[in-house]
């Protein structure tokens with residue numbers, strides 16, 4: 369059984385994962401109307417889908433442990449970006465924010481000696497390490513090849529080679 373505090377904190381994470389999905393969905397929609405970056409666009413759409421899976425995993429966990437997962441109201445994300453590089457930088461910043469939030473959940477679980485939740489959260493801890501690392505790699509590549517037209521063409525090809533962020537479920 370989850371404590372009220374743990375349940376509330378997990379529900380806040382449901383909101384954060386749902387907002388993450390919206391943030392990347394907005395990036396995908398913006399990328400889709402830029403010329404010639406179909407693979408980058410697909411990457412953002414996929415990433416948005418994965419965030420929804422992260423949210424669902426939390427919802428099931430809360431409900432299975434005797435709590436009630438609350439489906440949250442969501443704020444509108446940033447809709448446009450000055451460049452692809454800016455979009456990836458804000459993706460990294462967002463993931464860093466999510467990592468802090470997951471770490472905070474781990475702290476609460478340990479504090480309450482809630483080892484089942486602690487164990488459940490380890491999947492998210494690993495996921496955040498992977499997502500941050502991948503975002504940094506992509507930004508490094510963009511810094512190297514530039515985000516002018518020819519650089520973007522190469523980056524759009526290259527992003528096909530990176531594993532889908534986090535690998536989902």
Ligand code: OFO
Nearest residue numbers: 388419422466499
């Ligand atoms: Fe849910 O992993 Fe990114 O935010």
